[in-house]
Amino acid sequence: MSNPPPPPGTDRRSFLKETAAGVIGGCCVLIPAVIGIVAWLDPLEHDAGNGSLLKVALLDALPKDGSPRRVTIIMEKTDAWTRQHAVPIGAVYLVRNGDTVTALHSMCPHAGCFVDYQPARRSFFCPCHESTFAVDGSINDPHSPSPRGLDTLEVEVRGSEVWVRFQNFRTGSRKKVPAA
Amino acid sequence: MKRAIDWLDDRTGCRRLLQDALFEHIPGGARWRYIWGSTLSFCFVVQILTGLALWMAYSASAATAWESVYFIQYELTGGWLLRGLHHFTAQAMHVLLVLHLMQVIVDGAYRAPREVNHWFGIVLLLLTLGLGLTGYLLPWDQKGYGATKVATNLLGLVPLIGSSLQKLVIGGSDYGHHTLTRFFALHAGILPGAMIVAIAAHVALFRRHGITAKQPYRKPDAKFWPDQVLMDAVACLAVLAAVLYLTVRHHGAELFAPANPSEPFNAARPEWYFLFLFEFLKLDLLNQWFGHQGEFVGAIVVPTVVLLVVAAMPFLANWRYGHRFNLGFLAMILLGAGALTVRSLRKDSHNAEYQIALIQAQAEAERITTLIKANNGVPVSGAASLLRNDPATAGPKLFAQHCASCHRHDGHDGLGIVSPEAPSAPDLKGFGSRAWLAGLLDATRITNHTYYGGSKFHDGKMVRYVREKLPPLRDRDPKALAALIAAVSAEAALPAQRDTETRETALIEAGRTHVRETFACTDCHAFRKPDDDATAADLTGWGSREWVLGIIADPSHPRFYGKRNDRMPAFVKDGRISSTEAGLIADWLRDDTDPALVANRVARTAP
Known part of the structure; x- marks a missing residue:
């Protein structure tokens, strides 16, 4: 066995060597790590956008008694590398009141579960945390964990057609903020 | 042989390594209470082995994840057992993990100088929960999708x-391919990698400080090998046996229908070991105490505080009653979590809507496998396209x-929900069948x-005919009415009646004569030949797919109700639904849901 090398000195030369070794070694790890992290952060570069107006139903197809009617949103979707022309991406509830229509998002503003309309109770019900909402989307249970009522969506009635701007909103907050 | 081992030992020091690993000193001898760490390591090894095998058959993308898991579950040799x-x-x-944590706290194995090792234990607990959470999504089925949506929204x-x-x-911004690729990278790469590092550190620190032997010693001191290893091996075998028993009993893990946003x-639930948190977030007191911050407090603040207290336990133990406090705290958390889990399970077992939703979800899961088998595989458009094109x-x-x-x-809305309001149009269960028609003519x-009953026809010509003219005709020749019913119902060509109708061609032929002559149905209806004077719905092909599609498309067409149509909208003509959707309704009403036909339809509509 050979003798161990003497411990490093404390002179200026050794300090420079130590610093250089640290910096160079650190760079060797950091550069690929940063490149990887930048790619990982890519989703932050893209916004969800405001959605586009879509024809979703005919006014006459909506019950005149104000019962909500669920409509599947079928639209073009680009998911990373896949582009599909017509896929179901979500659903809205349309509530007719005379010649005006209210569109409610089917996603519970609490944790994002799909809210189902229950005609027998004349209310919306979230199966996850048992929130209930009135037909107009407002919270109708004082113990509801949901921070706000169902999200309304922009609607245009163009003659006999109902057009809706479909977009998602952030869950869990009192304010209705479009999902980024 | 010995020379070869000597050489290897000289170059690597393997004897020393093996000795260090196996001949750890155990004061008071081997005991069953020390097995938990080994069983956990064993489970982790099982997960690595089975996980790698699953990896070789899994494909992480929104278009292939469910499909590849389906293949593992139903086609791969022993795939269901593996999964x-x-x-x-x-x-x-x-x-x-819970048992190990209990043993560590009860035996005081978390106390100085083992603080850092205790923290590594907490890290391992979190990593295990993380692996459970990320793994739940990977099949991309309804249940995993729903649960992950909730978790990521939190x-x-x-x-x-x-x-x-x-x-x-x-x-x-939305769930898709990259959700799966990221979750898979976490589940199969980052978290297991971190886990290996943490286990290595955990075991190294454990060896550094030695075992926290339980006093009083019952036996003389022993070495890890073979006494404790034998006990550990038996415990691992017991764990494996329990896991295999559960796997065989449930025929592997459940796979629900593909995710559909x-x-x-309505059967959305987290995995059982997260139910306590799920139930905790539903507690009224969170909202009462913290208002709209209740969610944040329940999902993030409380779990963080609990973990910090557990992490601080080695320091708390220095206080006079610290160890007792730690024991009490742990007992409180475990009992609380247990009680919440039981509460959640009990509520679900008494929740009729949840139970219906669960049965429907399971039926859908079963249906998709039938459809795929009938199609001899999953079409490129994905398993969800089969369900979208399936009348059933x-x-x-x-x-x-x-x-x-x-x-x-x-009596219900098709999905089992019974409306309190009376219907304003006929019940279409069995429409076109002999039984349905027999009821109409009663x-x-x-x-x-x-x-x-609910329609405007409740006092119409047909009702008057059935009440006034039909009974004497029927009484004169009861067999004629049965033949008429057979003949008109045969127009529907329902799959369920195909065999009977093949056997009863003579009866049907006789019935056609009765339609025209004995009962004079053709005074109002057209039957098997054009009739410009007909004033009621065409009985030619009545109840057939083409007929049902026609009436859904436009009930005011002269062939059906013409101007006398009650309130039924022209669904297809007015663009309320597509003709494909009308076809799905028609096929379902006619119970024409042969899975092979679905497969053909998808093949035709595929790009």
Whole structure:
């Protein structure tokens, strides 16, 4: 066995060597790590956008008694590398009141579960945390964990057609903020 | 041989390594209470082995994840066993972690100088929970999709960075390919990698400080090998046996229908070991105490505080009653979590809507496997496209959405929900069948809500005919009415009646004569030949697919009700539904749901 090398000195030369070794070694790890992290952060570069107006139903197809009617949103979707022309991406509830229509998002503003309309109770019900909402989307249970009522969506009635701007909103907050 | 080993030992020092690993000193001898760490390591090895095998058959993308898991479950040799073993071992790990933590706290093994090792234990607990959470999504079925949506939305509650964090975790603004690739990278790469590092550190620190032997010693000191190893091996075998038992009993892990963001999934629940948190977030007191911050407090603040207290336990133990406090705290948390889990399970078992949703979800899961088998594989358009084109799946949903405000199907809306309001149009269960027609031609039933009771025809010509003219004709020749019913019902060509109708051609032929002559139906209806003077719905092809499609498309067409149409909209003509959707409703109403036909339809519509 050979003798161990003497411990490093404390002179200026050794300090420079130590610093250089640290910096160079650190760079060797950091550069690929940063490149990887930048790619990982890519989703932050893209916004969800405001959605586009879509024809979703005919006014006459909506019950005149104000019962909500669920409509599947079928639209073009680009998911990373896949582009599909017509896929179901979500659903809205349309509530007719005379010649005006209210569109409610089917996603519970609490944790994002799909809210189902229950005609027998004349209310919306979230199966996850048992929130209930009135037909107009407002919270109708004082113990509801949901921070706000169902999200309304922009609607245009163009003659006999109902057009809706479909977009998602952030869950869990009192304010209705479009999902980024 | 010995020379070869000597050489290897000289170059590597392997004898020393082996000696260090096996001949650890155990004061008081081997004991069953020391097995937990080994069983957990064993579970982790099982997860690595089964996980690698699953990896070789899994494809992480929104278009292929469910499909590849389907293949593992139903086609791959022993795939269900492999997936089941992975699934139930994960569950076993959570149970064993709790037992290990209890043993560590009860025996005081967390106290100085083992603080850092205790923290590594907490890190391992979190990593295991993380693996459970990320693994749940990978099959991309309704259940995993729903649960992950909730979990990632809770992440959005983190102040300031919540929204960005959520976006990074799901790989964009919406759930899709990158959600799966990211979760898979976490599940199969980052978390297991971190786990290996943490286990190595945990074991190294454990060896550094030695075992916390339980006093009083019952036996003389011993070495890890072979006494404790034998006990550990027996315990591991018991864990494996339990996991295999569960796997075989449940025939592997459950696989629900493929994720569908456009439909409600009312059977959404997290995995059982997260139920306590799920139930905790439903507690009223969170809202009462913290208002709209209740969610944030429940999902993030409380779990963090609990973990910090557990992490601080080695320091708390220095206080006079610290160890007792730690024991009490742990007992409180475990009992609380247990009580919440039981509460959640009990509530679900008494929740009829949840139970119906669960049965429907299981039926859908079964249906999709039938469809894939009939198709000899999954089409490129994905398994979800099979369900979308399946009358048995999509038919009742479309019926509930578009038809059930007036019609019923066996008294409900097609999906099992019974409306308190009376129907205003006939119940279409069995429409076109002999039984349905026999009811229509029954004077006591035609004005029931099953038939014309709710419609404007309840005092129309048909009702008057059935009440006044039909009974004497029927009494004169009861067999003639049966033949008429057979003949008109044969127009529907229902799959369920095909065999009977093939046998009874003579009866049907006789019935056709009775339609025209004995009962004079053709005074109002056309039957098997054009009739410009007909004033009622065409009986030619009555109840057939083409006929049902026609009436859904435009009931005011002269062939059907013409100007006398009650309130039924022209669904297809007015663009309320597509002709494909009308076809799905028609096929479902006619119980024409042969899975092979679905496969053909998808093949035709595929790009």
